[in-house]
Amino acid sequence: AQSVTQPDIHITVSEGASLELRCNYSYGATPYLFWYVQSPGQGLQLLLKYFSGDTLVQGIKGFEAEFKRSQSSFNLRKPSVHWSDAAEYFCAVVPGRAGSYQLTFGKGTKLSVIP
Amino acid sequence: DTAVSQTPKYLVTQMGNDKSIKCEQNLGHDTMYWYKQDSKKFLKIMFSYNNKELIINETVxxxxxxxxxxxxxxxxxxxxxxxxxxxxxxxxxxxxxTEAFFGQGTRLTVV
Structure with missing residues (x-):
């Protein structure tokens, strides 16, 4: 079955430390890949996306993600975390042109930041 | 201008009532969705609507x-x-x- 997995439910990092949030997908072909962030009480904001081309993509707020086809992964990274990055992070996929229009989300990773 | 706006933001109602949530987008997009986020923050698609084609999640x-x-x-x-x-x-x-743009959400509480 097609799925999106975020293995880490909750991650805590110190301010200034580096961050990596994991995302794995299970689809027949390379899907379109996204990372969204949800601050408390807010809607979802797109951080970055991957459709094709360069496998390292840059996003807003200093985030980047790397697509690794061999590992079916699309991990999100940030070199130095700020307290304002505390939020819920969602990886999401669209199957691609051969699939439906459905944007499917992983279960999310909650990021806590220690001052 | 808000790209995707939904109203109301909060909705408290009694069991058995009928209610509606409205959504409007001014981005010229051709596909719209409704998602439900449960208490564990899990986002589940309910419907997608593209060029008058409705795709229903069968669990809804x-x-x-x-x-x-x-x-x-x-x-x-x-x-x-x-x-x-x-x-x-x-x-x-x-x-x-392409990427989806989200509204701010409607928190529905049924009492």
Whole structure:
């Protein structure tokens, strides 16, 4: 079955430390890949996306993600975390042109930041 | 101008009532969605609507019905509300397979 997995439910990092949030997908072909962030009480904001081309993509707020086809992964990274990055992070996929229009989300990773 | 707007932001109602949530997008997108976010923050797609084609998630009870008067609007009507319907409902839109833009959510509480 097609799925999106975020293995880490909750991650805590110190301010200034580096961050990596994991995302794995299970689809027949390379899907379109996204990372969204949800601050408390807010809607979802797109951080970055991957459709094709360069496998390292840059996003807003200093985030980047790397697509690794061999590992079916699309991990999100940030070199130095700020307290304002505390939020819920969602990886999401669209199957691609051969699939439906459905944007499917992983279960999310909650990021806590220690001052 | 808000790209995807949904109203109301908060909705408190009694069991058995019928309610609607409205959604409008001014991005010129051709696809709109409704998502339900439960208390564990899990986002589950309920419906997607593209060029008048409705794709229904089969696990959604038929008490939920989307209505799209035009490409810019996708409203959600819920009949006979139940306690388990309490959640945050998000509207979103996209241009076919590209990234989706989300509204701020409607927190529905059924008492």
């Amino acid at each position: 009870p038929n008490r939920f019905s989307p209505k799209s008067p035009d490409k810019a609007h996708l409203n959600l009507h819920i009949n006979s509300l139940e306690l388990g319907d309490s959640a945050v409902y998000f509207c979103a839109s996209s241009l076919s397979y």
